[in-house]
Amino acid sequence: MTGSAGEPVLQRDVTIVNVQGLHARAAKQFVETARRFEAHITVAKGRQIVDAKDIWDVMTLAAERGTALVLRGRGADAEEALDALDALIKAKFHEEQ
Amino acid sequence: MKFRDFLRRDAVVYDMQATDKRAALEELVEALAAVKAVKKSDAPAIVSALVKRENLGSTGIGRGVAVPHARIDCIRKVVGALGRSEAGVPFNALDGKPVHVLFLMLSSPDNTADHLAALERVARILKDETFCRFLRQARGQEDLLDLIDEADQDEESR
Numbered sequence: 001m002t003g004s005a006g007e008p009v010l011q012r013d014v015t016i017v018n019v020q021g022l023h024a025r026a027a028k029q030f031v032e033t034a035r036r037f038e039a040h041i042t043v044a045k046g047r048q049i050v051d052a053k054d055i056w057d058v059m060t061l062a063a064e065r066g067t068a069l070v071l072r073g074r075g076a077d078a079e080e081a082l083d084a085l086d087a088l089i090k091a092k093f094h095e096e097q
Numbered sequence: 098m099k100f101r102d103f104l105r106r107d108a109v110v111y112d113m114q115a116t117d118k119r120a121a122l123e124e125l126v127e128a129l130a131a132v133k134a135v136k137k138s139d140a141p142a143i144v145s146a147l148v149k150r151e152n153l154g155s156t157g158i159g160r161g162v163a164v165p166h167a168r169i170d171c172i173r174k175v176v177g178a179l180g181r182s183e184a185g186v187p188f189n190a191l192d193g194k195p196v197h198v199l200f201l202m203l204s205s206p207d208n209t210a211d212h213l214a215a216l217e218r219v220a221r222i223l224k225d226e227t228f229c230r231f232l233r234q235a236r237g238q239e240d241l242l243d244l245i246d247e248a249d250q251d252e253e254s255r
Binding site: 019020021022023024025028054055056057059060061062063064065 | 153154156158159164166191209210212213214216217219220221223224
């Protein structure tokens with residue numbers, strides 16, 4: 001898979017680990033993090049693919065703990081973006097002990 | 098999950114009177130208490146939980162819509178109320194604008210799946226800007242309920 005500008009699409013498999021799942025506040029943090037980057041980023045849950053920078057989109061994932069998601073990024077800073085989102089998910093959105 | 102699975106049709110407030118956030122939350126919780134969807138004695142604790150959640154970050158996420166919510170022990174099954182304010186309620190929304198449509202959701206701390214499913218349902222229709230405008234411009238209680246029913250029907254016919 002390549003991007004329109006010939007840039008590769010990077011992919012990262014992640015799993016939601018926090019007890020509350022990707023709830024509203026977590027979704028907001030996720031979107032804010034994604035927006036720090038220029039890269040075009042999508043999140044897929046099964047066949048559902050949404051824009052990582054759209055709060056409404058991300059809330060429609062209803063991703064519970066244990067849900068596998070696939071992050072895809074395209075653009076100069078795609079790798080950094082995926083790293084940041086991956087870290088945020090692993091850090092349980094900084095809200096649990 | 099459909100709206101009919103959690104949204105109380107008898108707790109739809111077409112013409113909210115509240116002019117600030119706390120009063121708006123109280124008004125919708127009172128609407129739920131009035132139809133015994135929550136206990137009257139639990140109302141203050143529910144309002145506190147909603148306010149506490151708002152203090153972590155406004156649930157006014159744009160388009161004139163807010164989704165105040167709380168997970169609280171006195172709630173077993175996810176339940177929701179809908180409010181519409183003609184004048185708009187200041188809500189510290191992300192876009193700074195007052196909110197005109199409020200979907201209030203209460204759920205059990207033990208049932209994350211239902212909470213996320215209800216949130217997903219609300220987010221999916223509110224993604225549609227036209228639908229947000231329709232809700233805001235609804236001409237009465239029945240009109241508001243018809244819009245919600247249509248949203249559920251669209252979902253079924255997909």
